[in-house]
Amino acid sequence: MEKQTKNTLAVLATAFMSFVGILTETSLNVTFPAMMKQFQVSLDTIQWITTGYLLMIAIIMISSSYQNERFTARQLFISAAVAFITGSMISAFASSFYILLLGRLISALGVGLCTPMMFNLIVEVIPRQSWGFYMGIAGLVIAMAPTLGPAFGGSVSYYLNWRWIFIIAAIFALFVFIAGIIVIGRYHPIQKKSFNWLAYIFLSLSLVSLVIGVNQLSKGLQNWRLWGLLILTVLLFISFVIISKKSTRKLLDLQVFEDKAFVFGAFAYFLLQFINIG
Incomplete structure (x- = not known):
């Protein structure tokens, strides 16, 4: 496979993984009434499955610079995909609110790893003259995914139920994971630096x-x-x-x-x- 084509596919793999992760940020908001009734919790409590998810993403992203230096892109992508898929399946079959929240936090770990990596890969493997185009794609992922989330969540919960939001997201992430491990490689030597x-x-x-x-x-x-x-x-x-x-x-x-x-x-x-x- 031509090197530049492989690099482009690597960026797209991280973009798709980020997209499905960010999509689930807002897709559950429309399902709050159903989950409140099922788990017998208040709105202040159930909203933590979104708030906690976003908070965990932010906390993981803080260390993205260190992650990029300490680990290879392939290692980060595998970790992100496994975390997101595992967390999504835990959430899909959660029997209580706290197990659901645990699954969401594990999924957020994957999104927090993968989203900064998408930008890192663009500046590392894409020619400088093409940065604008690929940064635009990355920006589109971040802007469109939360916008489409409520429509996705509402449609799935209407025709199926809220648990299928996680199952569909996990299936999509699995396909992206399989494609990603083929094209994402090691692009720079790792540095064993201490972490603050x-x-x-x-x-x-x-x-x-x-x-x-x-x-x-x-x-x-x-x-x-x-x-x-x-x-x-x-x-x-x-x-x-x-x-x-x-x-x-x-x-x-x-x-x-x-x-x-x-x-x-x-x-x-x-x-x-x-x-x-x-």
Whole structure:
């Protein structure tokens, strides 16, 4: 197989895996009433199968730079596919809400690994003059998948039931996995670098605290848990920044935030995704 064709198929394999993972971000929202009735839980509880899923993806993505240096693309893709398929099947046959949530978190591990890898592969194996086209495809995956999610989830739950959302996603992911392991290879030597676990833990905890805190808004602004968790979020994030500046092991390069163009671009993209998914 021609090298460039193989590289293109490798990018498409990660794109399809990311697509099916991101599709299930929002596909379950329309099934909340059915699952609330089946598992006898409240809306505040059942929404964690989406909120927890997105939160886990974000936490895994934080370490994407380290993952790209420490492991090969093939290793990451296999890990992502196995995690997503395993988590989807656990969710499909879950007998309780907590088993369902566990399956979702395992699936999120796969999406958190695969989505950054899609962008890494583009800049690593695709000629520079074609970056714009492939970045557009990657952007389309991220934008369209959550948009199509409710329609997909609604159609499947109407004709079958919500469990088939996971089964269909797992079957699709299995085909992508089989194709992916044929075309995805090793593109750079791995570097056995140490990982800044302390900074990672503080940043992850700050995200968890922020999400749980924001969820307290439904109980009113007078709720002490809301303000307590938001203050905790700020303290954890400040601790992360201090640890990152003192450590030689960089989890995230904070110097990029000194570039105004990057900051405004990142903020605009954040608002775009917030509006789209929200």
